[in-house]
Amino acid sequence: MLRRLYDWTMSLAARKSAEAWLAVIAFIESSIFLIPADVLYLPMALARPERAWRYAIIATVASVLGGIAGWFLGYYAFEAIARPILEFYGKLDAFERLRTGVDYQTVLLLLVTSGLAHLPPIKVVTILSGVAHINLGLFIVSAIAARGGRFLLLAWLLRRYGEPIRDFIEKRLGHIAAAGAAVLIALYVGYRYVAH
Template sequence: MIKRLYEWTMSLAARPRAEIWLAIVAFVESSFFLIPADVLFVPMALARPRRAYRLALIATVFSTLGGIAGYALGYYAFDILAKPVLAFYGKLGAFDALQACVQGDQQLLLILLTTSGLAHLPPIKVVTILAGAVHIGLVFFVLSCIIARGARFFALAFLLRRYGEAIRHFIERRLKVIAVVAAAALILLYFGLKLVAGSGQLLSC
């Protein structure tokens, strides 16, 4: 199922209204869609490199709007809508664990918003719903989405414009691994600093 969904998403890049599809996928990936917008963004930017930054802007704007929708699900309709979505994807346990970690800890939530926006770690849909469920400030949330997700899409646009098809394999295979490792290192560093500071919170999550 996931492979078919992935292939279908990639096929959207060749359609006449591919930019609209990019906006839709960027929007829904933030709250319930399984496939990240990068899958559509990369072939579109390669096909029309002069539009790479325009595509990055579209993806950033609609990913942020989708993030706001996910935030609203967590804030206003967690039990009715968000919880069933998380359960469907098998992410409810991960959500509960993260929620226990971030209660009263906005610094950790900011790190998670950053790492999810840059590297999908933890998954974007989990963190956006979590942000609404714990009622963090909407302005704070929106700014973090714009910065983290914008950094991801515009960095991809720069690489694809500069190096073209030659960089595609690196982006699809290795860049994600590097981003995930960097995100994991940032999270571990945060907990390590808390331990050194004597908070005793390292193992609480």
Template sequence: MLRRIYDWCIDAAHKPYALWIMAAVAFAESSFFPVPPDVMLIPMSLARPARAWFYALVCTAASVLGGVLGYGIGALLYDSLGQWLINLYGLGDKVEAFRAGYAEYGAWIILLKGLTPIPYKLVTITSGFANYNIWLFIALSVIARGGRFFAVAILLNRYGEWIRVRIERHLGFWVSLGAAVLVAGFIVAFRMI
């Protein structure tokens, strides 16, 4: 099953709709969706390493736009939708501590959490809830998300074929490792917030 999904993602990289799907995942992940865009970015960049930079740019733009939606959820809809999303992830009792941290460490929180596998939607919603400066939030999001996606693009553009061979040889291991990193991101988010 993993092989079929991987092969679909590799084959889909050559289809015109793949870019839109990746952008939609990047957008949604920044505000409400639990799956990171790396599940599309990595296979598409492996299939077409010369376009890895473009894919990273699309992920960055869509992620920042999704972050603005997440910010809006936190700022305008926290009492209903925003609080529901935070509670969905079991973090309702930790939002106030996270919000208080913004007074002193807001820029560092956005930068560091935007680069890690910690779910970025938690940062975007809480940034809106904390009334963090929207323009600074956008600038920091461009830096953090762009840094993350372009780091992937650099690696896959430069070492794409070498990486692809190793991923295909040990696909189960790499998928398990990716899932473990995603779960670790949620665990760290639960403990840090």
């Protein structure tokens, strides 16, 4: 099922309505969808590099709005809607582990690492942010920084290096971003350990 979903998402890049689909995928990725918007963003930006920045802005705005929807799901409708979504994707156990062991600062850190490196998946963190009653304004600012940073970095890489960077982005950028996220988490844990 996951492969078919991935292939379907990739096929959207060739459509005339690709920008609208990019917005839809970026929106639902942040609250309920499994496939990251990058899957659609990359082929679109490579096909029309002069629009890479435009696509990055569309993806950022839609992703942040989707994150807000995830926050509302967590805040107002966790049991009725969010829990079944997390169960469907097999993310409920990960969510419950995060939920029991996090505080306000940890959720914000996870929002940044998730926005940049999908670690943990963004939908888990947006819903968790609502459940944990993270201030909505602070949540929005963090989401803009994290998601905007990711999409704008991709736009810059694609505009500067074009097609040759595609293989690097698809195969290695996720690992590099995950390593950077792990370093941020380690620094935070170290800081918390020393502070206490």
